Amino acid sequence: MPTTPALDAVLAQVDQGLDASLERLFHLLRIRSISTDPAYAEDCRKAADWIAGELNALGFAASARPTPGHPVVVAHGPEQPGPHVLFYAHYDVQPVDPLELWHTDPFDPQIREKDGRKIIVARGASDDKGQMLTFIEACRAWKQATGALPIRISMMLEGEEESGGKNLPPFMRDNAAELKADIALVCDTDMWDRTTPSITTMLRGLVADEIEITAADKDLHSGMFGNAARNPNQVLAEIIASLRAPDGSVTLPGFYEDVAEIPAEVKAQWDGLGFDEAKFLGQVGLSQPAGESKRSVLEMLWARPTCEINGMIGGYTGDGFKTVIPSKARAKISFRLVSGMDPQKIRAAFRAHVEAMLPPDCTVKFTPHGGSPAITVPADGEFLARALQGLSDEWGKPAVITGSGGSIPVAGDFKSILGLDTLLIGFAHVDDQIHSPNEKYDLESFHRGIRSWVRVLAALAA
CATH class of the missing domain: 3.30.70.360 (Alpha-Beta Plaits)
Known part of the structure; x- marks a missing residue:
């Protein structure tokens, strides 16, 4: 999709403001929002209040809403033409044990070098504070460069994803009318590889x-x-x-x-991903697939x-x-x-x-x-096609549709409670060591993740 003067200005703002974006990310990473440990309840509240304050400063109507557990941050942007999106992420993090395996304080974010790449190291860098801020910083760049968001945006940012999230479904049911939108966006997933963006459309x-x-x-x-x-x-x-x-x-x-069998065009795309079954199993000391015979490993993991x-x-x-x-x-x-x-x-x-x-x-x-239940986004959906185009424009190669062998309950809740399909778009990598010591997020993932969301929002507004 060709750029416009407005889009070019927003992308330039992202690049110029990267250092300030990193400062905000580091501030959030320093907050010890460990949701499963009651000792950190006040830190979770602090994180929620900080996020709500940042969103209010961007022109959202935002507040940290109480639940029986940790707050849910809800924010609504101004009315705009085009689709209305509901963005979800979570600000809580996993405990840091075993602490002795961390190279530095897990709540003192550092930029380091790894295999010639710059990485951000801290608890929550990838899961999910860094991912969450890629979207918020994209909204900031739109506001700073053009004075407005390109479409109507609401956000629901959770504080208990890492401790079961039991209070989110009743919160969604109680506030279903307020949370009504056209599509849900989630940033809590991986890219296909370091240079290929992806949208996860199937969750088991x-x-x-x-x-x-x-x-x-x-x-x-x-x-x-x-x-x-x-x-x-x-x-x-x-x-x-x-x-x-x-x-x-x-x-x-x-x-x-x-x-049901997966559509032929989806299977053909998966076959073209170059997935190495032997390498996938070999990395954990195995050699033979153990599931249904005559099925590929990707089929076993994503569609069976x-x-x-x-x-x-x-x-x-x-x-x-x-x-x-x-x-x-x-x-x-x-x-x-x-x-x-x-x-x-x-x-x-x-x-x-x-x-x-x-x-x-x-x-x-x-x-x-x-x-x-499992979740599947229709492969011919208009929102999916536009988002894929936005990602492809940023990364210079076609974005791919992937599945996931795991389960993300909130995507099911979006469908069953709010009637929304979900686009799962993330910029993490499989080596980010989420939930483990020395969790990291590539600096490129953060920077180009912001740029990617800028383009996706532009594509959704087109």
């Missing part, structure tokens, strides 16, 4: 269940009761083994009946549902040996879902499968651990 959903199988009313001596007594470990192992067929598919009845055993507990697991038949055995099992699958339907199918395999003298207890 999640169902997690814990099962506890009980046989005898106490642990038993295996010499006195072996053979005669039912062993919950064996029962659990048989149930778990039954969940996958030899070809890697999941065996639950009806598991795939709501699963799965069943995984996340934990198994039963009997004596300490040092040495204890000849015991346990009374109980537990497992934590999760299913990643794709678009069209109903989390409750899958949970019910799993529980029915377990109960059908339960032998005499055994009982089962189920404990749910959350469930959310």
Whole structure:
């Protein structure tokens, strides 16, 4: 898309104001907004108030709204022609443990060199303060260069994403009318590679269940009761083994009946990404894909549902040996879902499968651990096409559409509560070490992320 004098002026403002943008980012990074630790509640409030103050100074009507947990910052820009977007990010961060592995104070941001690149090192640099400020600084550049935002912009910035985010869905339901918009924008994802921007349009959903199988009313001596007594470990192992067929598919009845094949054009684009399956598995010491046969690894990760055993507990697991038949055995099992699958339907199918395999003298207890549907943005959507064009213009090569094997619950909440599709646009890299010591964000990601949002907003306004 050709630039205009206004767009050129805004991009020049981004470049000229980069040092000031970094100063603001460093100020925010110094605030210890660790949401999961009550000791940092005041820091979370401080971060929310600072963000609200910055947005008010840019002409937004912004405030830090109370919740039973940490505040949600809500901001509304002036009425403008064109679409109305709702931008989401989070200002809270993960704890910094183990502190001894950090090279410097995690809340004293530093610019360092890594492999010839400049990087910003601090907790929250990538996840998600740096990403969040790419959008806010893009809005600032529009205001400074032209005196106005190009479209109507609202923001909802959360303070509990890293601690479960349980207060955000009720907040969204209580304020649904105020949060109404045409499309949601989220900056909390990666680029495809260091030079290729991407928009994530597919997120898998999640169902997690814990099962506890009980046989005898106490642990038993295996010499006195072996053979005669039912062993919950064996029962659990048989149930778990039954969940996958030899070809890697999941065996639950009806598991795939709501699963659609990805469009041919999307599959063709994925095939053209140059994804190295051997390298992907080799980096973690593996060599063979273990999912459905005749599916590519990207299909397995992005477009196919799965069943995984996340934990198994039963009997004596300490040092040495204890000849015991346990009374109980537990497992934590999760299913990643794709678009069209109903989390409750899958949970019910799993529980029915377990109960059908339960032998005499055994009982089962189920404990749910959350469930959310998958999200898919239509590949032919107008907003998606415009955003892809804006990103392509900035990076000088076509932006790509990607999926994600993970789940971002807020995208599901946007759809189920507000009826909004979500464009997930981020500038992080896989080596940013989020949640780990020495978290970083490339300086280029921050700088060109701001420029990218400037162009995306211009494209949405076109």
